[in-house]
Amino acid sequence: MSRDGRRLVVAAAILDSLRSPTMMLCARRSAPAALAGKWELPGGKVEPEEDAESALHRELVEELGVEVRLGPVVPASDGGDWPILDHLVMRVWLAELATGSPEPLEDHDELAWVPRERLPELDWLEPDRPIVAALQAATA
Numbered sequence: 674m675s676r677d678g679r680r681l682v683v684a685a686a687i688l689d690s691l692r693s694p695t696m697m698l699c700a701r702r703s704a705p706a707a708l709a710g711k712w713e714l715p716g717g718k719v720e721p722e723e724d725a726e727s728a729l730h731r732e733l734v735e736e737l738g739v740e741v742r743l744g745p746v747v748p749a750s751d752g753g754d755w756p757i758l759d760h761l762v763m764r765v766w767l768a769e770l771a772t773g774s775p776e777p778l779e780d781h782d783e784l785a786w787v788p789r790e791r792l793p794e795l796d797w798l799e800p801d802r803p804i805v806a807a808l809q810a811a812t813a
């Protein structure tokens with residue numbers, strides 16, 4: 674749960690390098706129908722009794738088959754989690770690959786390494802647009 678009791682979604686902005694980022698791994702949703710075709714950050718809902726970072730590592734293994742090193746969280750302008758679809762909130766970490774090569778194993782039909790300056794060109798899930806802007810700023 675987030676601090677205000679809303680269900681928490683966790684996601685990773687996986688960079689080619691945490692130290693000197695130039696590209697970010699973006700994922701195109703394949704389901705449900707209402708969200709299919711839109712780009713997002715890989716991740717998913719935190720299960721009850723699960724801590725946020727463990728949930729993120731679990732989701733990245735399930736969805737992409739990778740393990741990552743986490744960098745800092747990129748907060749919303751109020752310092753907290755980002756409001757997203759379905760009255761959920763999302764916490765976003767910068768990250769870099771530790772092991773594995775990302776494959777669209779589950780929930781996505783395409784993955785793309787996108788140069789950070791081109792990130793706004795993708796057809797993002799609407800709530801992700803301000804997050805993408807913050808990620809560009811955080812990786813400048």
Ligand SMILES: Nc1nc2c([nH]c(=O)n2[C@H]2C[C@H](O)[C@@H](COP(=O)(O)OP(=O)(O)OP(=O)(O)O)O2)c(=O)[nH]1
Pocket residue numbers: 682683684708712713714715716717718719757758759761763780798800801
């Ligand atoms: N993973 C992810 N979800 C996002 C992003 N932006 C955004 O609005 N969402 C929304 C879409 C969904 O309503 C929700 C995440 O749900 P999900 O379907 O990915 O979660 P999950 O893998 O745990 O699946 P389930 O338990 O619902 O079956 O958050 C994003 O960048 N990444």
